[in-house]
Amino acid sequence: xxxxxxxxxxxxxxxxxxLLCSNGHCVxxxxxxxxxxxxxxxxxxxLALDGVFLTHGHADHIAGLEAIRDxxxxxxxxxxxxxxxxxxxxxxLSASMGVPCTCRPAxxxxxxxxxxxxxxxxxxxMHTPGHTPGSVCFVVxxxxxxxxxxxxxxxxxxxxxxxxxxxxxRCMRMSLDRIARLEPPMRVLPGHGPETDLENERRSNPFWPxxxx
Numbered sequence: 001x002x003x004x005x006x007x008x009x010x011x012x013x014x015x016x017x018x019l020l021c022s023n024g025h026c027v028x029x030x031x032x033x034x035x036x037x038x039x040x041x042x043x044x045x046x047l048a049l050d051g052v053f054l055t056h057g058h059a060d061h062i063a064g065l066e067a068i069r070d071x072x073x074x075x076x077x078x079x080x081x082x083x084x085x086x087x088x089x090x091x092x093l094s095a096s097m098g099v100p101c102t103c104r105p106a107x108x109x110x111x112x113x114x115x116x117x118x119x120x121x122x123x124x125x126m127h128t129p130g131h132t133p134g135s136v137c138f139v140v141x142x143x144x145x146x147x148x149x150x151x152x153x154x155x156x157x158x159x160x161x162x163x164x165x166x167x168x169x170r171c172m173r174m175s176l177d178r179i180a181r182l183e184p185p186m187r188v189l190p191g192h193g194p195e196t197d198l199e200n201e202r203r204s205n206p207f208w209p210x211x212x213x
Contacts, residue, residue, distance in 0.1 A: 013060040022120030022142045031064035050118040054078040055151025056135040057085025059094035075107025082134025128153045130172025131160035156196035
């Protein structure tokens with residue numbers, strides 16, 4: 001069964017909120033701003049929202065959480081290392097942006113290797129610190145269809161920042177090494193910018209392990 005993918009650029013930084021659906025069920029990843037369009041899409045297509053999964057706890061990825069959480073039967077999920085960022089505008093950096101953001105605690109705390117059945121698909125949690133201590137990627141599979149939701153770990157032609165609080169160059173390199181071991185073909189849905197795929201990043205991303213940088 002194939003995975004249907006819908007992108008909603010949200011918030012001041014046009015964060016990609018990804019809606020992944022299969023068999024009438026969906027998961028929304030990283031609602032970083034007003035999710036009104038996503039709510040309307042779910043209702044107009046009569047789709048069930050099983051959960052809101054967060055790749056990390058920065059404000060530009062969680063700012064719209066409370067505005068769509070009521071639709072998600074499974075609530076919100078975030079890695080343990082970033083869980084406190086939902087509660088603290090200083091930690092999630094929204095205080096420094098002048099728009100303090102506070103969310104309720106997540107209903108589910110994620111760990112590396114967790115396997116979740118949601119949105120009509122299987123979601124495997126990869127802990128990929130570097131951008132934040134609790135950054136994760138999700139390997140989503142449904143039948144032979146496989147997708148990597150990479151958050152701010154891997155972008156098309158680039159990677160996430162490591163100079164923000166909690167960032168680490170060393171951890172980012174280790175996380176990229178893990179991603180590099182994934183088998184293509186696999187679409188990559190990043191937290192910002194255009195969609196890409198593993199083969200393209202292996203060929204052209206200067207930050208890819210063993211690359212020219």
